[in-house]
Amino acid sequence: MIGSIRLGRARARRIKETGSWGMRWDAFAGSGFHVVLHGRGWLITADDPPRALGQGDVVLAPSGARHGLSHVPRALDDLPPGDMSGKPQPDGHADFEFLCGAYHLEHGQVHEYLLSLPDFIVASPDDGDPELASLVDLLIADLSQAGPGTEATRSALLDLLLVHVLRGWLRTHPGPDWPLVRDPAVVAALRHIHREPHRPWTVSQLSAVVGMSRTAFTRHFTGRMGKPPRVYLTGVRLSQGARLLRETDAPLAVIARQIGYSTEFAFGTAFRREYGISPGRFRDGARTAPVVRNDRHGQSGSTTTTSGFTVR
Structure with missing residues (x-):
């Protein structure tokens, strides 16, 4: 979050x-x-x-x-x-x-x-x-x-x-506004996704590494997280990609590989679908956005x- x-x-x-x-x-x-x-x-x-x-x-x-x-x-x-x-x-x-x-x-x-x-x-x-x-x-x-x-x-x-x-x-x-994830299989999958979002994960691979069938894992994950594993993985990858665009000067092709996309084109297509803007325009906007400045009275x-x- x-x-x-x-x-x-x-x-x-x-x-x-x-x-x-x-x-x-x-x-x-x-x-x-x-x-x-x-x-x-x-x-x-x-x-x-x-x-x-x-x-x-x-x-x-x-x-x-x-x-x-x-x-x-x-x-x-x-x-x-x-x-x-x-x-x-x-x-x-x-x-x-x-x-x-x-x-x-x-x-x-x-x-x-x-x-x-x-x-x-x-x-x-x-x-x-x-x-x-x-x-x-x-x-x-x-x-x-x-x-x-x-x-x-x-x-x-x-x-x-x-x-x-x-x-x-x-x-x-401590109400039920947001469920704490206690399911061991889902927790293990989340650790794999967040530690290695660049890996070419499939739902079958994720279910295998946590020791569940594909159907049972998908049901458990979707029930706990509110979205299927593949959709969650895409969100993690694109969020990391957006941070890299904002915080680094790495070429788009390099960022694409770092977050699990085989080509710059595939990354750009997914990014536009999620954020409604191309990666290049997103990066340009981050560079030109106004920043917080301090005036001579010590106020910001x-x-x-x-x-x-x-x-x-």
Whole structure:
């Protein structure tokens, strides 16, 4: 799941508000956070009553649902669009201060696990996770300076923040939203797929290495994972291919072989079917996409105006 959201570009910024304020983020493909640094405000959603937020609260929007923030309870449609232009933030005291950022997926789909979660998860400093507060401090420090590796460190910090929020939520909500895979045969197959996606796996080969008949293995795997083995394998390969396109300069033919496709053409056909864009255009978009930059006041902003997640 973490691998799937990292196909998007991590963006974050620090925002200060004073007096009467409010902002809205429309639905987007990706995941977002809000972390309150100072003051009190309200989380506004389309379906639930406004929820009070205080210092240290972290709001996770796992699948990018439409929402807003405000100094008082208000209707969501009454809030203006959130400003993600990256304009400098004022110095000095503010009534409400938070961090805002997102993994926005320009291509591909939000992972099924994230879609199975509630639209919003709120973590409080009273939940007993001291590491979460430490991660927020590290993210604040990362936003206050620009340097080599900033995009990598920001992505890693946001990954960790997401994991800690989900861990805390799962401790108190161990419901059936997403089945834990305990079937030994399915677990073994997943290990083979993720460790060696480049191997020319067939369903018969996978069933043989886990010691099951092809029919029984397919039934078990599909029942636990929600999709047949072949479809799951294709998703893993293409997700890895997308990451290699974004993070490396390797030729398409090399990437194709690394993830299990015999030719660049076969890789390109499968990639377009999954992401709706050719591998070359996907790579060009990753290179030209706006990045998070820091202004001279030590605040961070994105040049994009797309919806985002907020870390307060």
